[in-house]
Amino acid sequence: MSDQKDQGPVEPAHSNETSVNETEHNAVRRRRAIFLISASVALIVVGIATHWLLSPRTKIQPTTRPSVPVSVSVATRQNVPVELTGLGAVQASLTVGIRPQVDGTLQDVLFTEGQDVKKGDVLAKIDPRLFKAALDQARGKKAQDAALLVSAEKDLTRYKTLALSDSIARQTVDHQQATVDQLKASIAADEAAIDTAQTQLDYTSIRAPSDGRIGIRSIDPGNVVHVSDAQPIVILMRIRPSAVLFTLPARFLDDVRSALAHGPVVVTAFDQNNRRALSAGKLLLIDDAIDPATDTMRLKAIFPNDDERLWPGEFVNARLSLKTLSDALVIPSTAVQRGPQGLFAWIVTSKDTAEPRPIEVGPTSGDLTVVTSGLRDGERVVTDGQFKLKRDARVQVRGTSPRSPTSEGAR
Structure with missing residues (x-):
């Protein structure tokens, strides 16, 4: 029993040794973990510092703003010339539709398309035979009435002589006087008929009413033409001089009228791009009324156009010179x-x-x-x-x- 009592205390001593070893092992593990953490933190700090020092973005940016070009x-x-510019269109100073003034067959066309003609030039002819016959008839009727008038006047002279001796009644003399007067009136009517027939015959020769340029012919010879035809034979235009009709805002009315009151107002026509001057002219007039729908006024300028750089129907920019500052x-x-x-x-x-x-x-x-x-x-x-x-x-x-x-x- 003494042996058993001596062996009892040995077991607690072994347990204490195990506890000490585990404590020391845990301490070593903690020191190792702390070392690893510290080393990692140091490496991160060194990396951040190196990146901060070497990165170009850490350079100081200039605080001044760059200059604006x-x-x-x-x-x-x-x-400085004070001028107004308005869009306008060129118009011929005279535009005439050449139409027949009598009905008949278009016999001849005596012009060439695009030809310049003078006032009075014969452009076309209508068959004149019917109109010549009418003129001859009117002349014959006048000759007939003239012969009757001569006979009646002689009878009247004789009747007046007989009336002095009371050989004939006074009523006979008055009747003969009326016959003479009637024949004179007939002759006057005959002369008017001759003038009418002559005019109708003259109309068979279609003449240019003015100087100008002939356009494109729309009716060929051989067709029967009538006074009532809507389509003319050809259009004649006089482009020397030419006019430009253009518009300006109505707010400039007083300025334009003031400029006109001080003398001629110069107007220059430019092409559609408003770069090339075509012709120089003068302001002719301001239209009588302002267009209330657009609040604009119409003006007309006249240009000599001797070089024919302005063409009817062409759109131009009309530049009107008011004054010079x-x-x-x-x-x-x-x-x-x-x-x-x-x-x-x-x-x-x-x-x-x-x-x-x-x-x-x-x-x-x-x-x-x-x-x-x-x-x-x-x-x-x-x-x-x-x-x-x-x-x-x-x-x-x-x-x-x-x-x-x-x-x-x-x-």
Whole structure:
């Protein structure tokens, strides 16, 4: 029993040793984990630092804004013509439809299409035989009545002599006098019939009523023509001189009337592209009434057209010169901007910065606009690149327009 008592305490001592070993093992594991975590954190920090130092995005960005590239022009003074331009059409100064004035067969056509003719030239002929016969008949009737008149006048003379001696009644003399008067009236009617027949015969020769140019023939010889025909034989036009009928807004009525009151108003006809001048003329008249549907007025200008550069039916731009503004301050129209407060222009200061400037403008002449206030002669205005500008923004001038651009016309 003593042996058994001596073996009892051995088991607790082994259990304590196992616990100590497990504690030491856990401590080693914790130290190893802490070391790995610390090493990982150190590597991450080193990586982030290296990336921050080497990355180009870490470079300091400039705080100043880049300059805005713009094109500018210099405000300058010059004489500016005040002009108005309206779309119009060329008209011949005279247009005549050559029609027959008597019915008959178109016998001959004596013109060539496109030919220039003079007033009185014979253009065509209608068969004259019926009209010549009518003229001969009228002449014969006159001759007959003239012979009867001679006999009646002789009888009247004899009756008057006999009446003096009371050989015949006074009633016979009066009756004979009436016969003479009747024959004289018949002769007068015969002369009128002769004139009518002669005129009808003359109408068989169709003549040019004016100088002009013949167009395209619409009726050929051999056809029977009538006075009531809707289609003329041919159209004759006089294009020297020619007229231009054009329209302008009615708000310019007073300006145009004032210009007419001071003398002839020059009108220049330009082609449809408004680039090439065709002819120069003068304003002839303003139409009597304004069109209320379009609020426009019609005007007519006359052109000598000696070189025939204006052609009937052609559309042209009629440029009307009202007056000339002397020493007016002008800038390109592209420099004029519209904002909430009205019109303004971007000015380039001496420090090459942008500044918006309120302006007031006058008439526009071609690509130029007259400035009545807000600018001074020699100031630079921005003509291109305005949409990127802000007040006091720095600008880079990439082009300068000429001081005095050529004016091509006014509106």
